Amino acid sequence: xxxxxxxxxxxxxxxxxxxxxxxxxxxxxxxxxxxxxxxxxxxxxxxxxxxxxxxxxxxxxxxxxxxxxxxxxxxxxxxxxxxxxxxxxxxxxxxxxxxxxxxxxxxxxxxxxxxxxxxxxxxxxxxxxxxxxxxxxxxxxxxxxxxxxxxxxxxxxxxxxxxxxxxxxxxxxxxxxxxxxxxxxxxxxxxxxxxxxxxxxxxxxxxxxxxxxxxxxxxxxxxxxxxxxxxxxxxxxxxxxxxxxxxxxxxxxxxxxxxxxxxxxxxxxxxxxxxxxxxxxxxxxxxxxxxxxxxxxxxxxxxxxxxxxxxxxxxxxxxxxxxxxxx
Amino acid sequence: xxxxxxxxxxxxxxxxxxxxxxxxxxxxxxxxxxxxxxxxxxxxxxxxxxxxxxxxxxxxxxxxxxxxxxxxxxxxxxxxxxxxxxxxxxxxxxxxxxxxxxxxxxxxxxxxxxxxxxxxxxxxxxxxxxxxxxxxxxxxxxxxxxxxxxxxxxxxxxxxxxxxxxxxxxxxxxxxxxxxxxxxxxxxxxxxxxxxxxxxxxxxxxxxxxxxxxxxxxxxxxxxxxxxxxxxxxxxxxxxxxxxxxxxx
Numbered sequence: 345x346x347x348x349x350x351x352x353x354x355x356x357x358x359x360x361x362x363x364x365x366x367x368x369x370x371x372x373x374x375x376x377x378x379x380x381x382x383x384x385x386x387x388x389x390x391x392x393x394x395x396x397x398x399x400x401x402x403x404x405x406x407x408x409x410x411x412x413x414x415x416x417x418x419x420x421x422x423x424x425x426x427x428x429x430x431x432x433x434x435x436x437x438x439x440x441x442x443x444x445x446x447x448x449x450x451x452x453x454x455x456x457x458x459x460x461x462x463x464x465x466x467x468x469x470x471x472x473x474x475x476x477x478x479x480x481x482x483x484x485x486x487x488x489x490x491x492x493x494x495x496x497x498x499x500x501x502x503x504x505x506x507x508x509x510x511x512x513x514x515x516x517x518x519x520x521x522x523x524x525x526x527x528x529x530x531x532x533x534x535x536x537x538x539x540x541x542x543x544x545x546x547x548x549x550x551x552x553x554x555x556x557x558x559x560x561x562x563x564x565x566x567x568x569x570x571x572x573x574x575x576x577x578x579x580x581x582x583x584x585x586x587x588x589x590x591x592x593x594x595x596x597x598x599x600x601x602x603x604x605x606x607x608x609x610x611x612x613x614x615x616x617x618x619x620x621x622x623x624x625x626x627x628x629x630x631x632x633x634x635x636x637x638x639x640x641x642x643x644x645x646x647x648x649x650x651x652x653x654x655x656x657x658x659x660x661x662x663x664x665x666x667x668x669x670x671x
Numbered sequence: 672x673x674x675x676x677x678x679x680x681x682x683x684x685x686x687x688x689x690x691x692x693x694x695x696x697x698x699x700x701x702x703x704x705x706x707x708x709x710x711x712x713x714x715x716x717x718x719x720x721x722x723x724x725x726x727x728x729x730x731x732x733x734x735x736x737x738x739x740x741x742x743x744x745x746x747x748x749x750x751x752x753x754x755x756x757x758x759x760x761x762x763x764x765x766x767x768x769x770x771x772x773x774x775x776x777x778x779x780x781x782x783x784x785x786x787x788x789x790x791x792x793x794x795x796x797x798x799x800x801x802x803x804x805x806x807x808x809x810x811x812x813x814x815x816x817x818x819x820x821x822x823x824x825x826x827x828x829x830x831x832x833x834x835x836x837x838x839x840x841x842x843x844x845x846x847x848x849x850x851x852x853x854x855x856x857x858x859x860x861x862x863x864x865x866x867x868x869x870x871x872x873x874x875x876x877x878x879x880x881x882x883x884x885x886x887x888x889x890x891x892x893x894x895x896x897x898x899x900x901x902x903x904x905x906x907x908x909x910x911x912x913x914x915x916x917x918x919x920x
Contacts, residue, residue, distance in 0.1 A: 422754035555768055558814065559752030565721055566818070567741035567769045612755040 345616050348609050352623035356404070359630035363400040364392070366634050368641060398532045399524050403633040404626045405532075406524075406592055409539050409584035411625020412618055414599030416546045419553035419614035420577045421482050424607070427600040431485070432492030433468045433582045437589035439496040439503075440464025442516050446503050457519075458534055458590040465586030468492050472578060481560075485574065522593035522648025524633050535587040542583030543622075545576045550615035557614060595648045597655025598625050604662055673698055673731070674822045674853040675720065675744075680728040682712070682719045689715050691877045692728070697822065697855055702848040704864040704885075705857040707874035708898050713857040714749060714826050716874065720855075721746055721824065732822070741769035745818035749826040749857075751807055756800045759791055759810050766817030785816035788843050790836075804831045812840060816847075823847060824855045829863060841867040861902070865889055865913035873897055885911065895919045 364380065365373045371388060380392035413428035420426075428434065444450040444460035475488035500520075507513040552573045555563035564570050588595070602624040603617055610616040629647075632654065636645040675697040682690040689712045697703055705713050719726040721744065722733030732744055745766065753762065763785050767778045786795055789809040794802065799810055812828055823844070829837045841863055844854045848869065858864045864871055864885065871888040873881040875897040881888045894900055894915075902915045 422752075551768060554765060557752075557754045557757065557762070558765060558811070559748060559750060559754070561718070561723055561748040561750070562746060562752070564723055565741065565744070565746035566765075567738045569737060607755075611761060612757045613761060614755060 345610060348606075348620060349623065352620060352627060355627045356623055356630065359627055359634065360400055360404060362634050363403060363630050364396050367391070367396060367637055394528060395526075398527050398529045399633065400630070401532050402524050402527055402535065402592060403630045405536060405539050406588040406595065407598060407626040407629025408622040409542060409588050409625070410595065410598040410629070411602040411621035411623070412543065412546050413581040413584050414625070415603040415614070415617045415621035416549055416553070416577050417581060417599070418603050419549070419556065419617065420573065421486065422556060422559075424604055425600070428581050428585045429493070429594075429596065429599070431468075431472060431489035431578060431581060432496060433465045433472075433585045434589045434594055435493040435496035435500070436468030437461040437465040437586050438520055438594050439500050440467075441519060441590065441593070442500050442503050445516050445519060446507060446509075446512055454528075454530060455534060458531065461590035462538075462586055464496070465582060465589065468496065469579065469582045469586075472582075476574075476578075482574070485578065518646065519593050520648075521646035522595040522651075523636075523644075523646050524592055525636075525644065527591060531591040535591045538587035539584050542580045542585075542587070545580030545583065547618060547622075549573065549576055549580075550618050553614040553618070593646075593648060595629070595651055597651045597659070598628055601655045601659055601662075602628055604659070675855070676729075676731040677720055678729045680716070680719060680726055680730060682715055682724065682726045684715065684724075689877055690719065690726075693879055695872060695879065695882060697853045699821070699851045699853055700848055700869075701853050702844055702867060702869045703853070703855045704868035704871045705855060705874060706859075706861060706864055706871055706888075707880075711874040711897075712877055713874055717746075717824055717826055717855070717857060738769060741818075741820075743820055744822040744824055745815040745820040747811055747815040747823075747825040747828055749830070751804070751811055753799045753807060753811070756798045758796055759799050759802070759813075760786070760795045762799045762810050763791070763795075763813045763817050766814040766819075769818060781817045781819050785813040788816055789813040790839065805833055805836060808832055809836060809840070812843075816843070820852075822853045822855070826857050827859065828856055829858065829860060837863060861889065861898075861915065862913045865904075865911050889913060 365376055376388065376392055379388040380397065383389045410428055417426040417428055417430060418424055440463050441457050441461040444457045449460055450457035471492055472488050476485045504513055504516060552568045555566045555568045560570055603621045606620045606624050607617060610620050632650050633647055636647055636650050639645060673696040678694050680690060680693045707713050718724050720730045720732055722730065722740065732740055735743060763782050767781060770778065786792060789812055791810060791813055794806060799807060808831055815823060815825065829840055832840060845867055848854050868885055870883065871885050872879055873888050873893060880897055881893050889904065891901060894902055899918055899920045900915045901917050901919055902913055905912050
């Protein structure tokens with residue numbers, strides 16, 4: 345287990361470095377790092393500190409968040425098809441952002457869009473708390489999440505449908521594809537504290553999730569507080585996914601594919617899978633964000649498009665392999 | 672001191688009363704069989720005693736704080752859930768969770784003993800979800816044994832096991848009881864109950880119909896009243912034999 349963590353950590357570190365050093369401004373790596381660390385005048389320190397550093401931090405944090413939330417969600421529901429978007433928070437955050445673009449709030453001030461997205465995410469969580477109740481089981485939670493997702497998606501479509509302004513509609517469509525381009529340190533400071541709260545809720549779930557391997561009754565008899573675990577999963581996921589969607593748009597497939605990919609490497613144990621998936625998610629999103637800069641540098645390929653493009657065939661491959669193994 | 676004291680326990684599910692005003696105690700050294708027809712409330716009683724469903728009345732176990740309870744009683748539910756393809760040894764090790772830190776000498780010893788008790792040695796590295804139903808049941812019993820609690824409760828632990836492992840499992844519970852622990856099992860196989868349990872609680876219609884030694888509980892009158900069956904019973908050199916032979920209604 346420790347070896348896996350070390351390998352993943354080294355991979356993430358290498359990709360962080362790559363994310364800082366790869367970009368359209370063609371400069372030497374040594375020079376770039378010196379500019380990043382020492383600052384100074386001129387364009388290079390500004391590129392490093394204002395453009396690439398926040399982008400790297402966001403890819404790292406959002407990727408880790410998605411991987412972690414995906415692993416927690418799959419562990420809690422004991423279902424490998426669960427993913428962070430299941431509880432409806434990402435769809436609701438997207439709705440908030442779309443409303444901000446449509447109403448012009450996002451143009452009025454810099455944080456208009458992410459704050460509106462966070463408001464959307466909060467509404468979703470409150471609805472979820474009301475619908476899934478204090479004693480509701482995991483099935484109620486899934487159904488409530490699906491209903492909220494569907495509602496938010498329908499309202500988002502309605503906004504697009506009725507949008508009198510083709511430019512706003514265009515902006516909405518592109519925003520929803522998910523991207524980390526042109527994010528600033530302000531976005532980092534907005535999202536990072538919220539994500540840290542989410543990590544604080546999700547990472548301690550390792551032991552309860554292990555016990556849940558035996559089902560809710562057995563876990564409860566081993567000292568697991570099922571109600572508390574449920575709210576930890578929901579709120580933790582809401583914090584990390586809401587904050588991530590608010591600053592980067594919808595980025596799919598990371599939370600679904602990464603835990604799936606790493607599960608065999610941790611002996612299928614849901615506890616160690618949490619940290620492994622956080623590292624794996626960070627690595628995947630950092631790599632994808634480097635790829636969008638390298639593959640089509642001039643065309644602004646969207647991050648969410650790429651993760652789905654890589655993720656979906658990869659997922660099909662896993663499904664195919666599982667089917668052949670007959671389990 | 673009793674391992675379990677239940678006083679005036681009543682449970683309603685969905686507004687319908689399932690159990691009414693039940694009281695009993697379980698002492699160290701007892702192997703208690705909970706018997707009764709389908710729908711008598713055996714599972715409900717066990718879950719209520721463990722505090723897994725809300726109830727009226729008092730169970731000494733449900734009153735304990737969560738962690739203390741997990742160190743006092745192990746529970747093996749009837750639904751044999753194994754959500755992830757983990758190796759048998761990891762599955763059994765889960766039983767050590769209530770004891771805090773993983774991997775101590777005591778943890779290793781408990782896991783090894785549980786694996787040996789359930790004859791899981793040859794299966795320890797196999798993936799639990801790929802085992803047969805009976806093998807999975809044995810792995811899950813081993814998990815409960817590894818919890819090393821004074822009280823062990825299991826819902827239909829022998830269902831789906833072959834005769835060898837049915838007998839071996841009850842002999843394991845026998846040995847635990849003789850060691851001074853308490854065991855409470857719900858059982859459908861009255862033959863096994865008659866042979867192995869030190870005491871039977873007969874549950875029917877939400878009440879305890881009888882509570883005592885197997886020979887006092889498995890009487891023709893009570894069998895007809897609770898199960899609507901008659902049975903052949905004999906004391907043999909091999910121990911008591913009990914075989915239902917016909918339906919009385």
